[in-house]
Amino acid sequence: MKKMIVIWLSSLLLAACSSSVTDPEMVGTYPEIYPDYIGVTIPVNIAPMDFDLPGDNYDRVDVLVKGCEGKEIHVKGKDILFPENEWHRLLAANEGDSIVVTVSIQQNGKWKQFRPFPMFVSPYRMDYGVVYRKIAPGYEVYSKMGIYERDLSSFTERPLIENTLVPGMCLNCHSFNRTNPDFLSIHFRGSHGATLMQVNGKNELLNTKTDSTLSACVYPYWHPTGKYIAYSVNNTRQGFHAVKDERIEVLDFESDVLVYKPDTHELLLSPLLQKKESFETFPAFSPDGRTLYFCSAESKEIPAHYKDIRYNLCKIAFDPDNGMFGEKIDTLVNAEKMKKSISFPRPSYDGKYLMFTLSDYGNFSIWHKEADLWILDLRDGSLRELKEVNSVDTESFHNWSANSHWFVFSSRRDDGLYTRLYFACIDDKGRISKPFMLPQEHPFSYYDNLIYSYNVPDFVNRPIELEHKSLGERLLSSERVNVNVR
Amino acid sequence: MNLSVEKIGKTGLTLLLAITAFVFWNNYYPAHLLYHEQYQLFLFDGAYLWERLSVPEGFADYIAEFLTQFYYHPWMGALILSFLLTAIQLLCWALVKKFGTLYIYYPLSFIPVFVLWHYLADENAMLSLAVAILIVLIAGNLYFLIKNTRLRLIYALGCIPVLYWLAGTIVYVFIGWVVLSILIEAYRTRTYFSPLFCSLGLIAWGILIPLVTAYFLQYPLLRLLRGLEYYRFPEVFPNIIYAIGLLLVLIPVVSSLFPLWNKRIGVIIEVVLVACWGYNYVKSGCDFSKEESMKYDWMVREKQWNEIIRMAESKTPTSPYSVTCLNLALGMTGQMGDRMFEFYQNGTEGLLAKYQRDFTSPLPTSEAFYYLGMINTAQRFTFEAMEAIPNFRKSTRCFKRLAETNLINGQYQVAAKYLHALSKTLFYKDWAEETLGYLGNEKKINAHPEWGWLRKARYTEDFLFSDREMDMMLGLLYQHNYQNKLAFEYLLAYVMQQRDIDKFMRYYPLGAHSDYDHIPKHYQELLVYVWTQTHNSWKGMPWSIYPDVMRDIMDFAKIFSTQSNAREYLKQRYGQTYWNYLLLN
Known part of the structure; x- marks a missing residue:
């Protein structure tokens, strides 16, 4: 009898599993x-x-x-x-x-x-993985956060650094050199703040605040040779909107751009990038390393005129042989004239394009619903909106893959608050594909349950080697290397 | 002492503990339970379970959170705590007995319980420690049930990593029992080498596990060695936890050395001593002023405005936290202008406190912003409070409020996210599922008595929030919708708290847009004060002031200006007037 029941149940189960679309x-x-x-x-x-x-x-x-x-x-x-x-x-x-x-x-x-x-x-491969910060889309206080590496060919995500490692630690911008994690910079804030500089497996914790600079180094971008890394220094504060469709305004009261030379622990300054009458931020080197792009706006009284602060895309020459800056600043895109503002310039590594975020004003476009991705063709100077990937909500931070055929960007299109990662392809003719969201198993419940936003996505060409235990111990210590201004 | 008397005595003592614990938590300390409940978000969800189990102590933490959700009804919380404390006492005694302790020392098994109780009276002490102790006591008792020495050792070796993972560093208590029992046995049999070797091995094994864990998990080694979730603040590890651990280890061993002496008197003395000490020790761990503040906050959550006022009438609150709750209750019942200064006031901090980066103080203020219609600010204070929870937990209360603010602001997908999470809870499920039905339904939301009104009350013109210009923001809010009487009352209360009479006089005429049937008493007090500063008679005064207010100001002014030592008298007689706040405080 028992056997009969087992056979009957098994055949039922088999029938259920094999039922095909009829x-x-x-x-x-x-x-x-x-x-x-x-x-x-x-x-x-x-x-x-x-x-x-x-x-x-x-x-x-x-x-x-x-x-x-x-x-x-x-x-x-x-x-x-x-x-x-x-x-x-x-x-x-x-x-x-x-x-x-x-x-x-x-x-x-x-x-x-x-x-x-x-x-x-696509015939173009994507890099090994993507690295991002996951943090709740909050205001000033932060709860758990971490920087994570996701293998793009699977669902494996591993934490690189989580703020459980050091009490009160806030993890900020991370950067690799053209997807090469041998060159790594991560900024930590909090009472144990430091900038982690890891070059070819050797790392040190820097104190990048000096008497001559506004703050510790903030937004990073590596020079293609790895000999330099550009940073902005920012005096940033937040404001909070009163009406329903707005939340946060992040305002720079002052900001400058500088370049750090890891092997000599020197900060390289240019008076053209330290002007009081203008705000400079978001530096990015050109693929040949001879140009430094950045965003610049005329300084205005804040908060009275914060909506009038608009950043243009500018550039200055840079000589990697001696770390000297050029004598003049050129404006590549005059966003002010368009009554718009530019943030996050990112040149493609093949030198063809420069992608940036365009919003109505200010530099922290992450909280601007109107923020969209735009692209500048560096070969002919033409400019266009990336309508193929933009949505009615915020598109903001972005980065290129090593072969410059993919880009990753964060977008709030899903629910208007929690940023998600999207990927799009650009082919040899500059045609851009419909973007797709970072794949997950059970994606609906995964993203619905997720209480974090994805921040600062960047590709990496292989797994990052970072030993969290010793890093945590060193962060807790007072060991820091001071940097000097050249 | 015969067997039945012994049994009755032991049962009676344990029962007394259970009843006392229940009465304490249910009748004297219920707001602490509600406080705990709001700072977690226990989800019936596989991913949530997995997240907890992926760290040491996670199982105890998961069970503790599961139990803490029942604190939603304090009587359930009291029952749970009573059960836990009683179970720990019984298991503690069962273990003490294993060391050969005589039954007359039964009261000693209450000592760790009282220390734990003292600890749990701290609002940041997590229930996970109690659960972890229960787990380790079960494991310890099982160890002593095994008679074969080799099997015992194998069990202990296996138990140590499992216990570390399930219950955390309380595993060292288990190691303590095992090591001491081995050493006692060694002393008895005079064979030392092997027991010493085993003991050292077990201790090393116990230390090795957190050391290895540190390579895989991103926690400081010290936290992995001390415990992750026994206290809400990760940087803090109260010494009392060490004391509980030491007592659990030492009581069985030390009590086994005590002799048999006069049974009846001995037991009575013991019971009296332990009970007196226990009472005082538990009492010393309690903070009834915090209990009061938490109760105010809870009543705000429950919108028990009249209850709040009744409670304040019997004992006026003094902390900004409680005063914020009271003032909101006065505002919500339309009594702010008439009664605010009947109660102790601590300036604008008791009205709309400035944002502090902690997880408690922004919540009552966020409630005030919410009912005022400053939805974005209410949302920010709520979100920030939740993000500031030191052990990185989320909050049922905050999720609920965030769902509401997003719903009011038309951010339906964000609201849905919070509601979907609340749908996986036990006590918020029904509310969440009902609220999901509102999403996207403008008509239904607008018809909702609270959300519909708040939509009308909130700002439509944008500006950046500035806590230095609170009166301006309240003024704008009121001007946006003159039906928002609460905004007007907060506006006047704010400038009155600031003792800014010029601003009061500037804003007061705006009240003409509201449907007052009389000038609220405190406004009258300020108006007549202003009048008397510039006029010699009441003639021509444009306001309808109560005769007794006019009489009182005259008396007050007379005494105030002629009697230099009448401060205390004036405070006594006019303590419930604005003049007291303005001139005597």
Whole structure:
């Protein structure tokens, strides 16, 4: 009797598992999937693009992923989770082509099949991973936060540094040299504040505040040779809006740009970048290392005229042989004239483009809903909005992949507050693909449960070597290397 | 002492402990339970469980948080604490017995419980320590149930990492029992080498585990060696925790050395001594002024405005925290202008306190901002308070309020995020699910008595918040919607608290837009004060002032100007007037 029951149950289970899509009602529309992966371009080495159907109540789902080449993937059940190895094999077989995803759902015993949608598999690979800070989108106080490294070909995320390591520690900007983590700078704030400078495995903790500079070093950008790193120094405060669609205003009362030389512990200053009558911030070196881009605005009375402060995109020559700056500042994009303001300039590593964020005013576009990504073609000086990737909400911080064919950016488009990471491809002709959100297993519940924003995303070409235990002990100590002004 | 008397006595003492603990937490310390409950967000969710279990002590912490959610109803919290303390006492005695202690020393098993109770009376002491003690006591008792020496050792070796992970550094208590029992046995059998080797090995094993953990988890080694979640502040590790650990280890061993003496008198003396000491020690750990403040805060959460005023009438609150709650209650019941100075006032800090970077003080102020209609500021204070929770937990109370502020502001997707989380809780689920039905439904929100009104009250013209210009912001709020009488009362109260009579006189006429049937008493007091400064008679006074107010100011002025030593008399007679605040404080 017992045996009979087991056989009966097993056959029932087998029948349930193997039930395929039979006689489905064909629906002419795409399924409403989360995240929106319909028609996106993905790199061959991306993690499985699992998705959910949060708007549909269904008993079972059946997803078939096919390419022109390779073995199809067939997922059945409640969740849409593609097996990692099969996924990578399918993408590899269809590199430079596309895959088609057919979604069917079973409701009350009847199948419904949606219009199949494509994903385009780019011929350009993406870097090994992306590094970001996760922090609650708060005001002045911070709770748990950390800098994390995500392997883009899987769902593995590992913490590099979390603020549980040192009580009261705030983790700030991190930077790598053109995705190379051999050159690493991370700024820590709090009573144990320091700037971590790690070059080719050797690291030291710096005290970058001097009597001649406004603050400790803030926004970093490596020189392509790794011999220098540019920083801004900022006297920053926050303001808080009163009306419903606004939250925070981050204001620089003063700011300058400088360059640090790690091997001599020297800060290199230029009077042109230290002017009282203007605010300079967000430095970035050109790929050849001979130009330093930055944002500059005429200083105005704050808070009375904070909405009139608008940053232009400027540049100054830099000689990497002797660390000397040029004699004049050129304005590349006069945003002031457009009644706009530029932040986060990021030149592509192939020297073709410079991407930046454009908002109505100020420099901290992260809290500006109107902030969008724009691109300057450095070859012909043409400027355009990246309509392919922008949304009605904030698009802000961004960085390029090593091959300059991908860029990652943070966006508040999902819910208006919690920033998420998106990736988009730019091909040889400058065509930009529809962006896709950083893949997760069970993405809807993952992002819905997540109480952190993603900040300061940057690609890395391999896992970062950073030993947290000794770093934590050293941060707790008073060991700091002072920097000097040359 | 025969067996039944012994049993009755022991049961009676334990029962007394259980009842006393319940009565204490339920009747005398309930606001502390509510305080704990609001600073966590226990979710029935696999990811939440996994997050807790991925760190040492996480299991005890998870169980503690699970239990703490029931503090939502203080009687449930009192029951849980009573059960925990009683279980710890019983398990402690069971372990003490294993060391051969005589039954007349039963009262000694209450000592660690009283110390723990004292500790738990601290509002930042986490329940995880009690749960961890319970776990380690179970493990310790199981150890002594094993008779085979080798099996015991294997059990202990296996138990140490498991206990460290489940219950944290309380594992050292377990190691203490095991080592002491081995050494006692060694002393008895006069064989030292092997027991000493085993003892040292166990101690080294116990130290090695946190050392290894430090390579994988991002916590300072000291915290991994001391404990992660026993106290709300990660940098703080109260010495009392060491004391509890030491008592748990030493009481079984030391009490086993005590002799058998006069049973009845001995036990009575012991009971009296332990009870007296326990009472005083627990009492010394209690802070009833904080309990009072927490109660005010809780009543604000529950919108028990009249209860707040009744409580203040019996004993006027003095801390800015409580005064903020009282003033809000007065404002919400329309009594602010009439009664505010009947109670102790500590300036604008008791009205709309400046933001402090902590997790408690911004909350009553955020409540005031919320009811005023300063939704963004209420949201900021709430968010900041939550982010300032030292052990990085989230807060049910804050999530609830953030869902409301986002809903009022039309940020439905953000509101949904908080509501989805609250849907995974036990006591906020129904509210969250009901509120989800409001998202995107403008008509329904606008028809809601609270949210609909706050939508009308909030600012529509943008500016940057400035706590140095609070009166300006309150004025703008009132001018935006003249039905917002609370904003007007806060505006006048704010400048009155600042003793800024010029501003009061400038803002007072704005009250014409509100439906006052009389001039509130404190406004009258200020108006007649101003009048008497510039006029010799009441003739031509443009306000309807109560005759007794006019009479009182004359008497007050007469005494104030002629009697230099009448300060105390005036305070006594006019202590509930604005003149007292203005001139005598």
